[in-house]
Amino acid sequence: MINYPSSLPLPRLKDAAYKRQPNILRTEMSTGRARQRRKHLSVPTHMEATWRLRKDEATVFEGFVDHGVNLIDWFLMDILTPRGVVKHQVRFMKDPLENMKPISALVWQYQAQIEMKEYKAASEEEAVSTSLSPFTLDDFINGLTEALNSYEG
Template identity: 30%
Template sequence: MATIPSWPATLPAPAIDGYSVKPKPTFVRTDMDSGRARNRRRFVTGATEFQQRFRMTQSQLAIFEAWFENEAFGGAADAMMPLITGQGKVMVQCEFTDTYQRTAVPGSKLHDVTLSLSTYSKLVPNG
C-alpha cells in the first residue's frame, strides 16, 4: 500500500485570514403533505470542503511546488494536510478539488498559495 504524502514540516501552517470551511449536509429534508418539512440523518460523516491560504517565501514556494508535483502527483493523490478545526490545527487526510492558485504579495517577495481541499475524515470528536 502506498504511503500518503504529508505536508512538509518546512512549510507554513494555513493562515486564518481567507480560511473557509463548508461541510456538506449529512441529512435529507423531506417536504410533508402538511406543509411542514422533516430532516433525517442520512450519513454519519459527510464531505467537508476547505479553502486555505499559505503565505510562503520564495524558497518555501519552490519546496511546495516540488512536493505538489512529485509527492501529491499534481493534486491527483490524497495528502495529509494541516487543517484548522475547533480542536486547533490537526493533520487530516484530504483530496485536492482543484489545482493551487498562487499570487504575489504586493510590495514583498512573498507568495500566497490557495488550496481547495475536501475531506471525509470526521473533524469533531464523538461524544
C-alpha cells in the first residue's frame, strides 16, 4: 500500500473535522419504545482536510495526488486521534486539486474530503483497562470472586 509522503506535512489540525457514518439501526415499536442495534462492526469516517504547503511541497503533493494514488487508491496516512497520531487507510473522496488556491507567491492551499476505511478508536482491551483503572482485570476478577465467596459463606 502506498504511504503518504513523509516529506509533506499532514492536513492542518485547525481545519480538520471528522464525521463517522451512521452505524445504528433504530426501529420504533408500537409501545412507544425503540430497539436499537449496530448495523456493522466498522463504518467509514469522513474527514475534511486542508493543507497549506510551500510551493516545493505543493509540487510533491500534486504529483502524489495525480500519479501516486491516482485519486482512487487507498493509501496510508497518519491521522490525529485522541490516542495520538495513528496510521489509517484513507482515500480521497474529492480531488484536492479541484479546490486549490495561492495564499501567497510561496504558499498554496488545498482542500479535500478524505474517507478513512476504519477510524482507529480505542480497542476493547484498552476501553476495559481504562474503565477499571487504577485496578487491573485480575484485580476486578479477584474482587468479584471474594464477593461471591463471602456471599455464599
